[in-house]
Amino acid sequence: MNGALIFTEKGIYCPAGDFYIDPWRPVDRALITHGHADHARSGHQRYLATHQALPVMHHRLGDIQSQGIAYGERLKIGDATVSLHPAGHIPGSAQIRVEVGGEIWVVSGDYKVTDDGLSEPFEPVKCHSFVTESTFGLPVFTWPSQAEVAKDLNQWWADCVADGKTAILGAYSLGKAQRLMKMLDPSIGPIMTHTAVEATNAILRAQGYALPDTIAVTQDFDAKAHKGGIVIAPPAALGSNWAKKFGPVSSGFASGWMRLRGIRRRRAADRGFVISDHADWTGLLSEIKNTGAENIYVTHGYTDIFTQHLNNIGYKAQVVPTEFGDTDQDSEDAA
Amino acid sequence: MKAFADLFQAIDQSTKTSVKVTALTDYFRTASDDDKLWTIALFSGRRPKRAVTTTQLREWASEVADVPLWLLEESYSIVGDLAETIALILPPPHTRSNLSLTQWIAFLVELATLEPEQRKGRILQAWSQLEPTERFLFNKLLTGGFRIGVSQKLMTRALAKAVDQDEATIVHRLMGGWTPKTVTFQSLILDDDPTADLSRPYPFYLAYQLETEPEELGQQENWQAEWKWDGIRGQLVLRGGQHHLWSRGEELITDRFPEMARSLDFLPDGTVIDGEVVAWDGAQPMGFNKLQQRIGRKTVPKKLLKDAPAILLAYDLLEHNGQDLRDAPLRQRRAALEALIAPLPDDAPVRLSPALHFNHWQSLTDQRATARDHKAEGLMLKNLDAPYLAGRKKGDWWKWKLDPLTIDAVMIYAQQGHGRRANLFTDFTFAVRNGDDLVPFTKAYSGLTDAEFRKITQWVRKNTIQRFGPVRQVTPHHVFEIAFEGIQKSPRHKSGVALRFPRMSRWRHDKPMSEANTLDDLNAMLETYG
Ligand SMILES: [Zn+2]
Numbered sequence: 001m002n003g004a005l006i007f008t009e010k011g012i013y014c015p016a017g018d019f020y021i022d023p024w025r026p027v028d029r030a031l032i033t034h035g036h037a038d039h040a041r042s043g044h045q046r047y048l049a050t051h052q053a054l055p056v057m058h059h060r061l062g063d064i065q066s067q068g069i070a071y072g073e074r075l076k077i078g079d080a081t082v083s084l085h086p087a088g089h090i091p092g093s094a095q096i097r098v099e100v101g102g103e104i105w106v107v108s109g110d111y112k113v114t115d116d117g118l119s120e121p122f123e124p125v126k127c128h129s130f131v132t133e134s135t136f137g138l139p140v141f142t143w144p145s146q147a148e149v150a151k152d153l154n155q156w157w158a159d160c161v162a163d164g165k166t167a168i169l170g171a172y173s174l175g176k177a178q179r180l181m182k183m184l185d186p187s188i189g190p191i192m193t194h195t196a197v198e199a200t201n202a203i204l205r206a207q208g209y210a211l212p213d214t215i216a217v218t219q220d221f222d223a224k225a226h227k228g229g230i231v232i233a234p235p236a237a238l239g240s241n242w243a244k245k246f247g248p249v250s251s252g253f254a255s256g257w258m259r260l261r262g263i264r265r266r267r268a269a270d271r272g273f274v275i276s277d278h279a280d281w282t283g284l285l286s287e288i289k290n291t292g293a294e295n296i297y298v299t300h301g302y303t304d305i306f307t308q309h310l311n312n313i314g315y316k317a318q319v320v321p322t323e324f325g326d327t328d329q330d331s332e333d334a335a
Numbered sequence: 336m337k338a339f340a341d342l343f344q345a346i347d348q349s350t351k352t353s354v355k356v357t358a359l360t361d362y363f364r365t366a367s368d369d370d371k372l373w374t375i376a377l378f379s380g381r382r383p384k385r386a387v388t389t390t391q392l393r394e395w396a397s398e399v400a401d402v403p404l405w406l407l408e409e410s411y412s413i414v415g416d417l418a419e420t421i422a423l424i425l426p427p428p429h430t431r432s433n434l435s436l437t438q439w440i441a442f443l444v445e446l447a448t449l450e451p452e453q454r455k456g457r458i459l460q461a462w463s464q465l466e467p468t469e470r471f472l473f474n475k476l477l478t479g480g481f482r483i484g485v486s487q488k489l490m491t492r493a494l495a496k497a498v499d500q501d502e503a504t505i506v507h508r509l510m511g512g513w514t515p516k517t518v519t520f521q522s523l524i525l526d527d528d529p530t531a532d533l534s535r536p537y538p539f540y541l542a543y544q545l546e547t548e549p550e551e552l553g554q555q556e557n558w559q560a561e562w563k564w565d566g567i568r569g570q571l572v573l574r575g576g577q578h579h580l581w582s583r584g585e586e587l588i589t590d591r592f593p594e595m596a597r598s599l600d601f602l603p604d605g606t607v608i609d610g611e612v613v614a615w616d617g618a619q620p621m622g623f624n625k626l627q628q629r630i631g632r633k634t635v636p637k638k639l640l641k642d643a644p645a646i647l648l649a650y651d652l653l654e655h656n657g658q659d660l661r662d663a664p665l666r667q668r669r670a671a672l673e674a675l676i677a678p679l680p681d682d683a684p685v686r687l688s689p690a691l692h693f694n695h696w697q698s699l700t701d702q703r704a705t706a707r708d709h710k711a712e713g714l715m716l717k718n719l720d721a722p723y724l725a726g727r728k729k730g731d732w733w734k735w736k737l738d739p740l741t742i743d744a745v746m747i748y749a750q751q752g753h754g755r756r757a758n759l760f761t762d763f764t765f766a767v768r769n770g771d772d773l774v775p776f777t778k779a780y781s782g783l784t785d786a787e788f789r790k791i792t793q794w795v796r797k798n799t800i801q802r803f804g805p806v807r808q809v810t811p812h813h814v815f816e817i818a819f820e821g822i823q824k825s826p827r828h829k830s831g832v833a834l835r836f837p838r839m840s841r842w843r844h845d846k847p848m849s850e851a852n853t854l855d856d857l858n859a860m861l862e863t864y865g
């Protein structure tokens with residue numbers, strides 16, 4: 001390997017361009033795949049991300065020095081040529097392509113290959129070396145279609161209304177929450193949001209992402225006035241004091257982990273919906289094939305097992321230790 | 336199968352008891368008698384005979400799903416359940432089946448009569464017509480273990496509601512050696528003949544751990560105290576010239592303890608005794624590891640019978656001369672028990688579990704402290720005026736166990752959990768200090784809260800020194816208090832000791848590694864308690 005990118009204690013580094021990708025220690029120049037907390041960390045001197053990803057990053061990280069870039073736009077940094085391509089993970093998310101002297105690397109960040117109707121749809125990028133996540137790198141993780149889950153989700157909501165209960169759905173406030181909102185059938189009732197979710201909604205709406213109407217659950221919120229509704233909140237809010245204001249509730253939780261019965265039971269929600277913003281087993285394997293890459297570097301998830309499988313089927317794969325994944329309470333089981 | 340799968344989902348997806356009971360009650364009101372009977376059988380641990388081995392299932396699933404066998408095994412170790420793993424990796428069904436639960440069970444029974452190659456064809460066909468939940472349940476039936484988190488208690492409550500009977504009556508009717516082949520729903524639940532089954536045991540009365548001081552139980556003279564034996568709970572049923580021994584898990588263990596056959600020589604017909612099966616050295620129980628050698632064996636070699644002879648330490652009399660005594664107060668049951676057992680010779684397989692003499696609670700507290708010398712785990716306290724109840728009930732029976740032994744140890748290896756905790760690090764190896772070395776001596780995987788497991792998981796991710804497959808060696812840093820019930824010499828372990836029921840009782844954030852216990856401390860515990 002020539003080392004257009006190398007793996008360091010601070011994160012993935014490009015010596016030719018003197019920049020890092022999603023570093024977990026403070027650096028001078030950071031290229032960021034997307035706005036989730038385990039990828040966009042605070043403390044860097046300069047940030048580069050897609051135009052679509054920056055507003056949320058500003059909201060989360062405060063006053064940072066940032067530069068936006070359009071999907072597909074090429075930028076020369078030192079001796080490296082850099083471009084960002086849709087990763088289909090959340091709005092604004094990107095894979096980062098780095099070319100140095102004819103050698104091409106792609107860092108996937110988090111990605112999913114199916115179109116969720118909200119995020120810029122995933123685009124495969126040809127490369128020699130591919131850095132992939134493997135959050136769900138086991139054959140037990142295959143996702144039902146979004147349409148199927150949407151049907152179950154709306155049925156559950158309608159059942160809750162019939163039972164006189166408020167449906168309360170736990171999901172990441174950036175990405176998953178908005179995706180779920182778009183899957184809901186607004187003819188059933190009003191969609192209410194926790195303020196953490198609503199803050200993200202406001203930012204995304206201002207950017208032009210089309211989201212259904214929502215009612216923010218603020219201090220003076222009157223639950224009685226919004227019977228038959230569904231509430232979307234960060235996972236930590238489920239079962240908290242905050243949730244008491246809705247009276248009798250039925251709780252749902254939406255994540256890829258809900259595929260496993262054991263984790264559904266640990267979550268102790270009334271319903272688990274298998275819906276993830278990460279690629280499933282089939283998605284990971286098909287995408288790795290599409291890149292045409294020979295060298296595969298595997299980051300967060302079931303790295304050991306997934307890497308062994310890749311090696312068995314003819315790739316040159318290795319595990320790359322990173323500090324992505326599960327850095328805050330909010331993200332626990334929510335992937 | 337659809338109705339049964341819907342029932343399962345309703346039960347499995349909710350955390351609320353009321354929702355589960357309602358779903359079960361509705362099912363018991365609407366399903367066919369055959370389906371009801373099988374549902375009761377399955378939820379009370381009865382199941383059709385296994386027609387295929389799990390090795391075969393793994394191979395076939397691997398083939399159909401195009402997932403290499405090693406990868407299936409790795410997935411299984413993370414999912415924690417083979418039936419579920421197979422259900423998840425198989426491709427989606429291409430047709431749907433309308434067979435009922437009973438018909439699927441008939442399918443399984445028929446499977447056992449077929450040639451192995453035909454069995455495979457049938458199972459692949461079944462997999463291709465079942466939805467994932469149905470497939471999971473089907474696999475559960477195939478693999479035998481049907482523990483799916485529906486307690487028998489909830490099932491019984493719902494059934495009692497559906498047929499409008501008393502819960503305790505239903506509990507009793509469901510005890511014993513019936514199978515869906517030997518009974519009908521009508522004869523098991525509705526007909527009026529509870530003595531139909533001579534082997535039928537009574538539901539066990541189970542105690543809670545005493546969390547307060549015994550003084551709070553009131554007058555000491557209203558209470559009986561006994562040693563809490565470290566064996567297995569057993570119920571000996573003598574009726575119609577036959578004997579049956581039941582474990583608390585309602586398993587018939589008569590053949591594992593052939594010593595009990597002689598009880599027919601000493602005790603009258605129509606006797607049912609509640610007690611503890613222990614390995615007995617002639618004067619005292621021998622320690623649980625001796626008994627353990629017996630539990631695993633369906634037939635017992637002569638030598639083992641001599642090395643670890645078993646007896647029943649009797650502590651309650653549930654049936655006397657064919658009369659159900661359970662409603663009588665303990666004083667009366669105990670008097671009858673003593674009259675029955677006390678005269679027996681020393682070589683009888685049933686002996687009396689003595690009631691301890693105490694004039695005030697303090698004297699009992701002192702005696703409890705000597706429990707280990709008597710090979711007991713602590714004390715049992717029983718209200719002398721109380722009837723013999725069914726199931727775990729608060730108030731009249733308490734176990735008052737000794738505090739566990741503890742040692743402060745350093746975490747050195749971590750491994751991911753499975754099932755409920757598939758994405759967390761939960762299995763740890765602990766070491767004691769020996770000079771500058773760390774000597775591993777036990778594993779433990781329970782005792783922390785989910786929040787603590789999350790915290791340690793993040794820490795493990797960042798502090799891994801080396802990986803050995805799924806095992807990660809971590810920086811020695813965190814100290815945990817390990818609680819355990821016993822300690823024994825074990826040449827198979829590097830440290831030379833084996834602990835009984837080790838678990839993490841406390842995360843000692845307050846202790847640096849230098850203050851963890853040493854190998855000398857561990858050896859001293861072995862001297863004292865081993
Ligand atoms: Zn992400």
Ligand SMILES: [Zn+2]
Binds near residue numbers: 039325
């Ligand atoms: Zn991530």
